[in-house]
Amino acid sequence: MADYDLIIKGGTVATATDTFKADIGIRDGRIAALGLGLDGAARTLDATGKLVLPGGIETHCHIEQESATGAMTSDDYFSGSVSAAFGGNSTIVPFAAQHRGQTITDVIRTYDDRAAPKSVLDYSYHLIVSDPTETVLNEELPMAFARGITSFKVFMTYDKLIVSDEAMLDILVTAKENGGLTMVHAENNALIKWMVNRLIARGYAAPKYHAVSHPAASEAEAIQRGIALASFVEAPLLFVHVSTDAGARTIADARMNGHMIFGETCPQYMFLTADDLDRPGAEGAKFCCSPPLRDKATQDVLWRHLNAGTLQLYSSDHAPYRFDETGKLSSGSNPPFNRIANGLPGIELRAPLLFSEGVTKGRLSLNAFVALTATNAARLFGMQDRKGSIAIGLDADIAIWDPEKKTRVTATGMHDNMDYTPFEGLELTGWPVTVLNRGNVIVDGGELKAERGAGQFVKRLPFDGTGFVPARAPEMMPATNFGANLF
Numbered sequence: 001m002a003d004y005d006l007i008i009k010g011g012t013v014a015t016a017t018d019t020f021k022a023d024i025g026i027r028d029g030r031i032a033a034l035g036l037g038l039d040g041a042a043r044t045l046d047a048t049g050k051l052v053l054p055g056g057i058e059t060h061c062h063i064e065q066e067s068a069t070g071a072m073t074s075d076d077y078f079s080g081s082v083s084a085a086f087g088g089n090s091t092i093v094p095f096a097a098q099h100r101g102q103t104i105t106d107v108i109r110t111y112d113d114r115a116a117p118k119s120v121l122d123y124s125y126h127l128i129v130s131d132p133t134e135t136v137l138n139e140e141l142p143m144a145f146a147r148g149i150t151s152f153k154v155f156m157t158y159d160k161l162i163v164s165d166e167a168m169l170d171i172l173v174t175a176k177e178n179g180g181l182t183m184v185h186a187e188n189n190a191l192i193k194w195m196v197n198r199l200i201a202r203g204y205a206a207p208k209y210h211a212v213s214h215p216a217a218s219e220a221e222a223i224q225r226g227i228a229l230a231s232f233v234e235a236p237l238l239f240v241h242v243s244t245d246a247g248a249r250t251i252a253d254a255r256m257n258g259h260m261i262f263g264e265t266c267p268q269y270m271f272l273t274a275d276d277l278d279r280p281g282a283e284g285a286k287f288c289c290s291p292p293l294r295d296k297a298t299q300d301v302l303w304r305h306l307n308a309g310t311l312q313l314y315s316s317d318h319a320p321y322r323f324d325e326t327g328k329l330s331s332g333s334n335p336p337f338n339r340i341a342n343g344l345p346g347i348e349l350r351a352p353l354l355f356s357e358g359v360t361k362g363r364l365s366l367n368a369f370v371a372l373t374a375t376n377a378a379r380l381f382g383m384q385d386r387k388g389s390i391a392i393g394l395d396a397d398i399a400i401w402d403p404e405k406k407t408r409v410t411a412t413g414m415h416d417n418m419d420y421t422p423f424e425g426l427e428l429t430g431w432p433v434t435v436l437n438r439g440n441v442i443v444d445g446g447e448l449k450a451e452r453g454a455g456q457f458v459k460r461l462p463f464d465g466t467g468f469v470p471a472r473a474p475e476m477m478p479a480t481n482f483g484a485n486l487f
Contacts, residue, residue, distance in 0.1 A: 004042070005028070007038050007043075016367055029439040030396055045441075051401040053399050056090065057090070057387060057388060058092045064115075071327065087347060087349060089350075104129075108144060117452060124148070127144060155185045156168075169229055180463055183237075191221070192213060195213040206278075207277045210292055216294070230260070247263075266317045269294060269298070271299070271353055288340045289317070289319065306358075313377060316347045318350075345422070352428050352432070354372065355401070380463070381460055397436065400435075403429070
């Protein structure tokens with residue numbers, strides 16, 4: 001009888017902290033041994049000349065999800081998880097969106113019915129909370145936390161999703177008391193609406209004005225306000241898709257002051273610019289997302305923030321709407337910018353883009369790449385007991401990368417249900433060639449090896465920011481903390 005179900009031999013293993021040569025022995029879906037010269041397996045994968053990394057954990061994606069306006073994203077849990085797998089991911093955490101009038105219980109049931117029969121990867125959810133009633137706060141969210149859904153998102157913009165500052169305080173306290181992590185889309189709603197109304201009234205309706213209508217100031221103000229609210233009740237808060245230097249610097253300052261504040265950015269802010277919105281006709285609609293694309297100078301600064309540790313997560317914010325009447329052009333063939341579905345596809349390219357432009361070009365270390373694409377997500381979202389690294393006892397979620405593989409990005413080469421990619425034509429170096437989920441080969445040699453429904457729901461642990469939050473010395477504590485016990 002074989003000692004292991006599978007051995008990965010001859011590769012260079014990298015975690016968020018170390019890089020070393022080792023074979024990996026896998027038994028019953030978990031990593032059973034690390035060492036040199038391992039033998040005795042039913043199957044062996046030769047990783048000579050390749051990098052053996054933790055499978056990516058994609059924690060910001062919109063899959064089989066209705067928007068607030070009722071539009072459904074183009075990927076279901078099959079196509080979305082397949083595309084994620086081909087991009088080197090082994091776990092996904094999409095959003096399960098509550099719209100006003102819905103119960104959290106019904107939302108979770110709906111997404112269970114969508115995910116369980118289709119996902120080829122392990123999965124969990126972040127809840128989107130738009131209707132924080134007393135029942136939701138006091139009964140339904142605690143029940144979701146007990147089930148292992150320990151993170152949720154709120155919006156500081158969009159009329160059909162926005163929560164007031166008072167409601168946000170209630171949500172932050174509920175999360176804190178139940179071991180949850182609150183995520184926030186931070187933009188100033190009033191400023192954006194004011195800009196949109198003025199632009200449209202003056203006839204400035206082309207896609208390029210979408211970026212003008214969401215100025216950097218709207219993100220910076222909302223991040224400042226979110227930090228003030230979270231810090232007042234001493235609750236953790238994660239700002240998603242940070243797109244500006246001012247926003248990132250505000251997060252850095254809060255962390256320096258010992259607050260439990262975290263940040264995330266996305267490929268579109270690293271590799272695209274607002275100039276992409278200024279394409280002929282309606283082509284710019286393909287690049288409409290919120291927050292919007294910025295400029296080259298901001299890209300350079302965001303790279304520095306990734307290196308400095310200001311931003312702990314790098315996620316795709318995969319929000320796939322096709323360039324047709326079902327998606328971007330649902331309001332006509334040349335819609336005004338405020339009637340264009342917001343969002344870009346990118347789940348498959350998230351990690352390859354960062355590897356090629358970060359690791360290969362010397363902007364990021366390999367270990368920082370692992371942290372940003374896998375380990376930090378596992379720690380922040382309560383999966384560190386199972387996923388996010390290569391260590392004995394963890395799930396054998398592994399991506400084998402060919403660091404020299406050249407790939408030209410094309411829409412036809414993607415595995416999502418989209419008809420375009422905003423990254424068309426980019427030449428990338430480095431690509432995941434084999435992906436395992438709990439020891440099962442999901443992708444190998446450009447072919448899908450998994451069946452629909454092979455993924456399992458991941459029950460996540462309560463939030464634990466250990467290793468991310470600066471130690472709070474007495475002199476760093478708030479001068480007036482008299483209200484801390486009231487929450």
